[in-house]
Amino acid sequence: MSRRFTPKVVTANDLLEGDVIYLTADDRWSRAHHEAELIEDEAHAQLRLLFASGQPARVVGAYLAEAKAGPDGPEPTHFREAFRTRGPSNYPHGKQEAANV
Amino acid sequence: MYDYNAFDRAFLAERNAQFRSQVERRIDGSLTEEEFRPLRLMNGLYLQLHAYMLRICIPYGTLNPGQMRRFAEVAERWDKGYGHFTTRQNIQLNWPKLKDVPDILDSLGEVGIHAIQTSGNTIRNTTADHFAGAAADEIEDPRPVAELIRQWSTDHAEFQFLPRKFKIAITGSPNDRAVTRAHDIGLRMVRRGAEVGFEVLVGGGLGRTPMLGAVIRDFLPKADLLPYLEAIVSTYNVMGRRDNKYKARIKITVFENGIDVFKAAVEERFVETRAQFSGVDQQILTEIEAQFTPPAFRNAPTEAFDAALASDPVFRAWADTNLAEHRAPGYAIVTVSLKAHGETPGDASSAQMRLLADLAERYGHDELRISHEQNVILPHVHKSDLPAIHAALAGEGLATANVGLISDIIACPGMDYCALATARSIPVAQELATHFRDIGLEQEIGALKIKISGCINACGHHHVGHIGILGLDRAGVENYQITLGGDHTETAAIGERAGPGFAYDQVVPAIERLLRAYLAQRDAPTESFIDAFRRLGPAPFKAALYPEEARDAA
Numbered sequence: 001m002s003r004r005f006t007p008k009v010v011t012a013n014d015l016l017e018g019d020v021i022y023l024t025a026d027d028r029w030s031r032a033h034h035e036a037e038l039i040e041d042e043a044h045a046q047l048r049l050l051f052a053s054g055q056p057a058r059v060v061g062a063y064l065a066e067a068k069a070g071p072d073g074p075e076p077t078h079f080r081e082a083f084r085t086r087g088p089s090n091y092p093h094g095k096q097e098a099a100n101v
Numbered sequence: 102m103y104d105y106n107a108f109d110r111a112f113l114a115e116r117n118a119q120f121r122s123q124v125e126r127r128i129d130g131s132l133t134e135e136e137f138r139p140l141r142l143m144n145g146l147y148l149q150l151h152a153y154m155l156r157i158c159i160p161y162g163t164l165n166p167g168q169m170r171r172f173a174e175v176a177e178r179w180d181k182g183y184g185h186f187t188t189r190q191n192i193q194l195n196w197p198k199l200k201d202v203p204d205i206l207d208s209l210g211e212v213g214i215h216a217i218q219t220s221g222n223t224i225r226n227t228t229a230d231h232f233a234g235a236a237a238d239e240i241e242d243p244r245p246v247a248e249l250i251r252q253w254s255t256d257h258a259e260f261q262f263l264p265r266k267f268k269i270a271i272t273g274s275p276n277d278r279a280v281t282r283a284h285d286i287g288l289r290m291v292r293r294g295a296e297v298g299f300e301v302l303v304g305g306g307l308g309r310t311p312m313l314g315a316v317i318r319d320f321l322p323k324a325d326l327l328p329y330l331e332a333i334v335s336t337y338n339v340m341g342r343r344d345n346k347y348k349a350r351i352k353i354t355v356f357e358n359g360i361d362v363f364k365a366a367v368e369e370r371f372v373e374t375r376a377q378f379s380g381v382d383q384q385i386l387t388e389i390e391a392q393f394t395p396p397a398f399r400n401a402p403t404e405a406f407d408a409a410l411a412s413d414p415v416f417r418a419w420a421d422t423n424l425a426e427h428r429a430p431g432y433a434i435v436t437v438s439l440k441a442h443g444e445t446p447g448d449a450s451s452a453q454m455r456l457l458a459d460l461a462e463r464y465g466h467d468e469l470r471i472s473h474e475q476n477v478i479l480p481h482v483h484k485s486d487l488p489a490i491h492a493a494l495a496g497e498g499l500a501t502a503n504v505g506l507i508s509d510i511i512a513c514p515g516m517d518y519c520a521l522a523t524a525r526s527i528p529v530a531q532e533l534a535t536h537f538r539d540i541g542l543e544q545e546i547g548a549l550k551i552k553i554s555g556c557i558n559a560c561g562h563h564h565v566g567h568i569g570i571l572g573l574d575r576a577g578v579e580n581y582q583i584t585l586g587g588d589h590t591e592t593a594a595i596g597e598r599a600g601p602g603f604a605y606d607q608v609v610p611a612i613e614r615l616l617r618a619y620l621a622q623r624d625a626p627t628e629s630f631i632d633a634f635r636r637l638g639p640a641p642f643k644a645a646l647y648p649e650e651a652r653d654a655a
Contacts, residue, residue, distance in 0.1 A: 016128065016199050018152035057130040060148055078577050080150075080516060087151055088517035090445045090527045093181055093196065094151045 008045050009036035009067045009074050010052045011084070012059035020084045020095070021059065023052050029059065031095065033085040034073030039064075102163050102468065103248045103392050105213040112256075113210045116217065120144045121203035128200065143223070143261075145216025146202055149520045155194045155202060156219040157209060161229035161247035161271070162190030162471040164214075166458035169469055171212045173454035179205050184454065186439060186447040188511055188560055189268070190228050190471045191219055195518055217255060222263045224254035224334065230272040230279045231472035234395065235434050235480035237426040240290045241297055243273035245390040246326060249382065253327050260334055264341035265349035267334065268306075277591035280473060281305070282313040283565060285351045286333060291320060298322045303333060303363070304355030307559035311595045312352040315360045317367065325371075328378045332371035340366065396466035396481055398429040406484035409491075416491050419502035424487075427480075433487065435465075435479040436472070437494060438501040438509060442534040445527050446512040447475030456497045460490055473562075474511055476504065507542075507549045507616075508534035511562050515555025515572060516579075522555035524572025524579040529553055529608055536609050537616075546616055548629045550589065565589035567631045568615070569596045570608065579605045583612075585642055586634050597639060599646050611646055618645035 010023035021029040022036035030036065039045045045064055052062035065081050067074040076082045087094020105113070120140070127137040141147075145156040157172075172192055176184050179201045180194040187193055197205060206216060218225055227247045234242040250269060254260065260267070270284040281287030287302035299321045305314030321329055337351045340358065348357075355363045409416045425434040437457065440446050449457070457477055461469045464486040470478035482490065494500040503509050510533060513519065515526030530553055537543045552566030556573075563569030569584035580602040587596030603611050616630070618641055623633045634642065 013148055013152075018148060018196075018199065020151060056133050057128075060134050079579060080574075083516055084150055088195075088527075089525060090517055090531070091181075 005040070005042040005045070007067050007069070007074070008039045008064040009033070010039070010045075010048050010062055011036070011065045011081075012052060012062035015056075015058055015060050023048060023062075027051070031098075033067075033076060033081075034070070036067070036074050038067055038069055038074040102165060102244075103160075103389060109213070110210075113213075113215050113217075116144075116215070116256075117203065117206045117210050120206060124199060124203050139221065142220040143218065144202075144206070145219035146197075146199075147220060147520075149195070149518050150516070150522075151518070152196045153199060153202070154518065155197045155205060155216060156187070157192050157194070157214060157216045158219050158226045159190050159192060159214075159471050160251050161227055161233070161244050162231050162473075163229075163233075163244060164469050164471070165467050166462040166469065168212045168214055169454050169458040169461070171209060171214065173451035173458070175205055175208055176454070177451045183448050183450045185445070185514065186449065186471050186475050186477070188473045188475065188513070188562055189226055190231070190473055191226060192471070193514075195514075220266075221261075222265050222267075224250075224257065224260055224263075224267045224269065227251060227254070227269045227271060228279055228284075228473060229270070230274055230277075231470040231474075231478050232278060232425060232434055232480065233273055233470075234393065235427050235432075236274050236276075236278075237428045238276050239274045239428065240292060241273045242393055242395075243271040243288070243290060245386060245393050246288070246323070247271050248389050248393075249327065249386050250330065252385065253330070253382070260338065263334070263338055264343050264354075265346070265351075267337075267351065269330070275591060277589075277593070278472075280562065280565060280589045280593070282593040283307050283311075283562070283589070284314065286330065287314045288326075293320050296322065299326060301329065301333075304352040304360070306350050306352040307562060307564045308350070309347060309557045309559075310350075310352065311559070311564040312356065313593050313595065314352075315355065317360065317364050324383055325375065327382045328374040329367075329371055331374045331378075332367045335374070336363070336366045336370050395429075396468075398432060398481070399483060401431060401483060401485055403431050403484040406487050409488040413488075415500075415502075416488060419491055419500055420487065422502045422506060423504045427482075429481075431484055433482055433484050435482050435487070435490065436504045437477040437479065437499050438503050439476050439499075440503055440509045440534065441498055441501045442503075442508055442538045443531050444498075446510050446530050449477070450497075453497050453499055456493060456499065460493060464490055474509065476509070503534075503543070505548050505550075506544070507537050507546050507551060509550075510534065511550075511552040511566070513554050513556075513561035515553075515561075519555060521558060522572070523557070523574040524555050524581065524605075526553040526555040526561055526570075526572055529570060529572070529581065529605075532609050533612060536613070540613075542616065542620075545620065545626075546630065547626070549616075549631075550587075551612075552587070552589075562589060563587070564595045565593060566596060567634070568612065573602060575602065581605065581608045583608075583615075583646065585615075585639055586631070588631065599639065599643050600650075601647075614645045614648070615642055618642055 025037035302314030554561035584596030
């Protein structure tokens with residue numbers, strides 16, 4: 001028996017900036033994890049990943065990352081994905097920097 | 102040091118122009134990422150967790166003030182105003198934008214700096230003793246040979262697609278500061294009678310299968326070096342495994358075939374390669390050597406230094422830890438610590454880089470070095486200038502007196518930056534450094550090497566740390582394994598895993614228990630941690646790390 005599908009988001013890095021981006025339900029790329037489309041169906045997840053991978057001039061390295069529903073939208077479940085939503089812990093750089101501005 | 106000639110300048114300009122065009126074609130969509138990736142990696146450009154990262158080569162860790170100033174300028178103009186010096190004597194920029202990278206490389210090219218072969222399955226930057234040309238214990242400066250290797254290996258047509266990356270380290274001193282036994286090839290200068298040659302080691306490496314290099318030649322005449330290196334690398338290129346990335350390094354080739362079989366194949370190949378070398382490499386080496394003549398050392402009194410030692414305890418503490426013996430009378434080698442307590446190991450701001458460049462120009466015969474321990478070296482400083490240097494360093498937060506102590510930690514970027522990492526390293530290093538300072542034990546503990554890696558690839562050299570810390574992902578939580586008894590010097594040893602790993606917030610308490618056990622059991626304050634470990638064995642240290650188990654067993 002295959003394992004039950006757990007919710008995912010499609011994430012990648014922006015080609016020009018390198019920044020972490022997320023695929024939204026309305027086919028945009030957002031820099032905010034909570035705006036991502038939370039995908040609860042495996043077949044749909046594969047379609048969305050194909051859609052993302054078909055944009056080589058915009059994104060690099062698209063993949064499905066584990067996520068869960070939260071009050072403001074999807075939240076990461078693994079610490080690696082949590083770091084990707086913020087930036088490094090030694091300087092206030094990356095997304096956390098933009099949030100401070 | 103080596104200055105680019107017209108050939109070097111033209112080669113680099115052309116290479117940078119090619120990469121500029123490749124970047125343009127990636128951005129306009131004519132190259133896919135699969136096509137572009139090997140091209141960008143060949144030019145040092147990675148894509149990490151939060152951004153691109155540009156790894157810039159500092160050949161054998163030597164640079165001049167103009168190059169250091171250019172790093173400062175590039176970091177300010179196109180990045181976030183700092184750079185990260187690595188265990189391979191390179192510098193990394195953590196936030197470049199793809200479209201800016203060709204401009205960055207052109208700017209660096211103007212001062213003879215490139216990022217070629219800082220990634221990919223090629224021969225990487227040859228690392229060297231950071232005290233080369235200055236150390237009192239040295240046979241010869243190994244850097245002319247390192248430069249010869251750089252020229253030979255750069256864009257070497259046969260070695261652009263090796264089974265895996267390939268790292269060479271070289272030392273001219275019997276005291277090994279270049280970790281030669283942990284490299285694919287280690288070169289140690291030795292004497293046989295009046296002749297200088299190399300002991301050649303092969304098959305060392307850290308990573309998931311740590312191994313120490315084995316001697317493949319106990320004495321190789323200097324003139325045979327390039328043909329012999331070519332014989333080793335081309336034998337590996339054929340014999341090395343390409344079916345499994347984790348078995349592709351030369352250490353596995355040597356291990357699976359045995360050193361005798363591998364050596365026989367190399368020697369057979371060497372007969373061919375030696376015949377192909379016409380001697381032009383030795384002519385080039387002679388030209389390179391002429392550019393590494395020692396500076397004109399001055400003969401001057403050192404009273405100012407002696408007076409500062411006697412009167413200024415802060416200066417004295419710094420002199421005790423951060424100076425090393427120079428070959429010239431009245432001179433010292435200065436290690437500038439990039440390990441200020443609570444800061445990121447190996448990071449320097451643009452302002453700090455400019456100060457280091459100024460000091461090298463004013464007091465240091467225009468030379469700077471980067472150590473694999475992620476510090477900056479002023480290799481040739483007259484002792485009478487040390488008080489002024491110390492005061493200037495203090496003004497930029499660079500006068501930390503901790504070289505060789507517990508807070509002088511090697512740490513890889515870990516999961517704060519690296520896409521391969523399984524856990525963070527930098528905050529563990531920061532917390533260890535501040536904790537032991539705050540509880541006042543740093544001086545008491547004395548000489549100690551802690552090395553931290555954020556994944557099994559071991560960029561942080563944890564296997565050869567007296568205390569090694571390896572960050573892993575255990576079921577979605579950061580977990581840290583501790584190894585004990587590693588040694589990075591000429592008496593190299595791979596540390597042994599002490600036992601189960603520790604949660605992120607348990608690492609500092611565990612290391613404190615370990616070091617309190619050392620303090621309680623050392624036979625004298627002069628017995629260092631590693632000496633006590635060798636005398637006592639791992640048992641008392643494991644008992645300190647795992648008190649519950651020790652209690653249960655009792």
